[in-house]
Amino acid sequence: MWPKCFLEKVGRGRHAHYSPKSGKVHGADYLVKDVCATCNSNKLSVLDTYFCNLYDEYFRFPRDSDSVVEFRYDFDLLLRALLKIAYNTARSAGTEVQPLVRLAKYVLDGGGTPEGVALVAELVSPSYLLDRAHPNSPPKKVLPTMYRSARGKLLTPHGGGVVVRIVAIGSFFFHLLIARDPENLEAFFAAVDEFVSKLDGTVRLTLGAEFSVLRSTRRDSLSSMMPLLAAKRGQYQRFFDGQRSKK
Numbered sequence: 001m002w003p004k005c006f007l008e009k010v011g012r013g014r015h016a017h018y019s020p021k022s023g024k025v026h027g028a029d030y031l032v033k034d035v036c037a038t039c040n041s042n043k044l045s046v047l048d049t050y051f052c053n054l055y056d057e058y059f060r061f062p063r064d065s066d067s068v069v070e071f072r073y074d075f076d077l078l079l080r081a082l083l084k085i086a087y088n089t090a091r092s093a094g095t096e097v098q099p100l101v102r103l104a105k106y107v108l109d110g111g112g113t114p115e116g117v118a119l120v121a122e123l124v125s126p127s128y129l130l131d132r133a134h135p136n137s138p139p140k141k142v143l144p145t146m147y148r149s150a151r152g153k154l155l156t157p158h159g160g161g162v163v164v165r166i167v168a169i170g171s172f173f174f175h176l177l178i179a180r181d182p183e184n185l186e187a188f189f190a191a192v193d194e195f196v197s198k199l200d201g202t203v204r205l206t207l208g209a210e211f212s213v214l215r216s217t218r219r220d221s222l223s224s225m226m227p228l229l230a231a232k233r234g235q236y237q238r239f240f241d242g243q244r245s246k247k
Contacts (some may be wrong), residue, residue, distance in 0.1 A: 001088045001149060003048035003081075006055055010147060043108050047081040050074070055169065062143035063171035065125040065216050072211040079119050079205075080107045082174050086165035089149040096151070099163045099178045113207055116179030118192045122202045123171055123214040127222035144171040144221035156194035161187040164195075168221065172214075175202070 058071060084107050087100040106114050128139035152164035152175070161184065165176040177195060179188040196202055201217035229236060 001085055001092065002147070003051050005048060005052040006147075009052065009055060009060070044084065047077060047084055047107075050077045051081040054078070059169040059172055061170070062126070062145055063123055063216060064143075067123060067171070067216045069123060069214045070211050071121065071214050073205065075119070075205060075207045075209065076110055076113065079113065079117070080110060082119070082167045082176060083107050083117075085149050085167050086176055090151070090165065096163055099180050100165075102182070103178070114182075115185060116182035116188050118177040118188075118195075119205045120175040120177065120192075120196060120199075120202050121205050121212065121214055122173040122175065122199065122219070123216050124168075124173055124224075125171075125216045125218065125220045127220040129222075142222060146170070146221060146225070148225075154191060154195055156191065156198065158187050158191040158194055162191045162195075166224075168224075171216075171221070173221075173224075175199075 054073070058069065063069065083100070083103055087097070087104065087107065090097045090100055103114060103117065106112075124144055126144060127142040129142055130139050131137050147169045148166075150166050150168075152166050153159070154162060154164050154177075161180055163178045163180060165178070167174045167176065175195070177188075177192055179185065181187070192204070196204060199217070199219075201215060201219075203212050203214055205212055
């Protein structure tokens, strides 16, 4: 799912992932084996290289709660790289994929941003965790270092009209909003407006812009993971117990 160059930089096997399809937590990254050599080596490698260059310049540095980042990007390459990760993750995990299918040709070939797709960026803050064993000790700061590709849900009047995918790398959260019905753009734009208004501090990235200024929001990376971690606590516990027993 993720570019090979990226996985080599963050370190393979150091992260745990929950698979909706298997219902288990595992340490390996998802793999897709149905991409031909020409597309993988030529068309998609350009996106992977661009993504890894962004990692070196921006993503690998965890940001604090008062950070300001001048994020320079090529909108077309960034959107295609994120859609590639989101699309392959969705189909491997068995989640809703049809709205992403129509974007496959754009991911491969570019050629103009399709209608009914929005890209919103967010710079999240560190998390602060209390030590229950030592309640009088100060909270521990946990910097955002995880990466994940997940589905979201927009609970607003027009939220049902879009598929929400999140691609998160460290402090950078990229929200992809994709119209379920590309012919109903009025509902799509209403959903995008609702999304941005509900999440203070997010910035919609646009075609033609050279950069966007991102400022740390009040949200932190762990809070968005807590519902999943709580619901699948047993699966995560078994995975980490198994990892410790191997060591």
